[in-house]
Amino acid sequence: MNFGGTVRLNPLGVCLLIGACILLFIYMNSGSNDDARKELTSGTSINLKKLLLKAIDASVQGGWEVSKFKNDHNFHEQSKGKTKEGANDPVTDADFMSHCAMYQTMIQAFPNVKVISEEKPHKKCDMLPPHGLAITDIENYIILEDVDVSADDITVWIDPLDATQEFTENLHQYVTTMVCVAVKGAPVIGVIHQPFIDKTTWGWVGQGTSPNPMKNQKIKEKEIIVSRSHAGEVKNISLQAYGSDYTVTPAGGAGYKVLEVLSGNAAAYIHITAIKKWDVCAGDALLRSFDGQMTTIGGVQLNYSISSSVVNNDGIVAALQRQDWFREQLQKFFPRHK
Structure with a gap:
């Protein structure tokens, strides 16, 4: 059937089209490009x-x-x-x-x-x-x-x-x-x-x-800060673990307590009950940024990946200095965390 026209093929165009198809076929079937395709589909x-x-x-x-x-x-x-x-x-x-x-x-x-x-x-x-x-x-x-x-x-x-x-x-x-x-x-x-x-x-x-909140201020080495609304037995255990010459201060908010450690108003932040990771992740990163440390009572660093549990059941020990000592003293009351 004739629709009243003719189609003229450009030999060079045909060659380019065939070459492009061959290259596409090689790309899609080449094992060496699997990682590249995955990268394109997995995010930026x-x-x-x-x-x-x-x-x-x-x-x-x-x-x-x-x-x-x-x-x-x-x-x-x-x-x-x-x-x-x-x-x-x-x-x-x-x-x-x-x-x-x-x-x-x-x-x-x-x-x-x-x-x-x-x-x-x-x-x-x-x-x-x-x-x-x-x-x-x-x-x-x-x-x-x-x-x-x-x-x-x-x-x-x-x-x-x-x-x-x-x-x-x-x-x-x-x-x-x-x-x-x-x-x-x-x-x-x-x-x-x-x-x-x-x-x-x-x-x-x-x-x-951000500017160091310490500003050459000395850390109050005998001050421990603990949870106010989720304290459990942490106050009594802290006094036993660190001695009666320590002062244990209850306060609200995990974020606030980390800031008190960063400012030197507390030597350590202790938590012994379950806590959610959105409560401590920012404080954990901040302490690391200022050369401090936050771990579980057992000395394990928390995992904040998407596949991890949102709950940490293994306590928190956070400090700018002597974090190992604070943790080891507390472990005496939690043998399973040693």
Whole structure:
């Protein structure tokens, strides 16, 4: 059947087309290219400096949402249930609004990165207006080195409101918002923001930190800080482990307690009951950034990969100095952790 026209084939074009098909066939069937195809489908490289900036941004954005409730007690407190120790585990609108701000800030900038938050998506996220960039002193971070890693190796942990129990009691000094970046399970970036004093402390292991909170201050070597709302027997055990000349101070929020260690107001942070990893990941990274250490009572470093459990049941020993000693003394009361 003739449609009223002819088709003329260009010999050079035909050759190029055939050559392209052959190259495509070789590529798709070559075992040496399996890794390349996997890389294309598994994600992209992430610049850790940019991820740090966004983590700081997210923590401040969440802090803004939390601080809105400072003089508003209509935060609709609910209970998630009881902890193993019988303590109430509350959640409020401030938790949800901070989660929305922090989670959306991270995933909009890095959609290929896995983000784990203490809270889940909530209808209140629809009420959240878009924010501008929270960081105003970006020039202070430009000097940091550009480091790229695969998105598949990154897990981001978010705690939208640490110390919720204390928040409901107007003990705002304990409240923080936290972001942690783990690479292959190891915490490498930690950000702890204190919304009610508008202070952000951050650290990137091996790369840089915010100004040292110690400022040549000596560590209070006889001061131990422990949980206020999930204390269990930690106060009595700490006094037995370290001696009656030590002072054991209860405080709210894992983030706050790590900051007290970093500032020298406590020699060690001790926790002996179950704790969630979004509570300690940022503090773990911060301590490493300032040459401190956080481990389980048994001396094991926590794994923050996406496949790991969100609960650590093996206690926490955190310190800038003599962490081994604090841990070994505590192990006498927990033989299974030796």
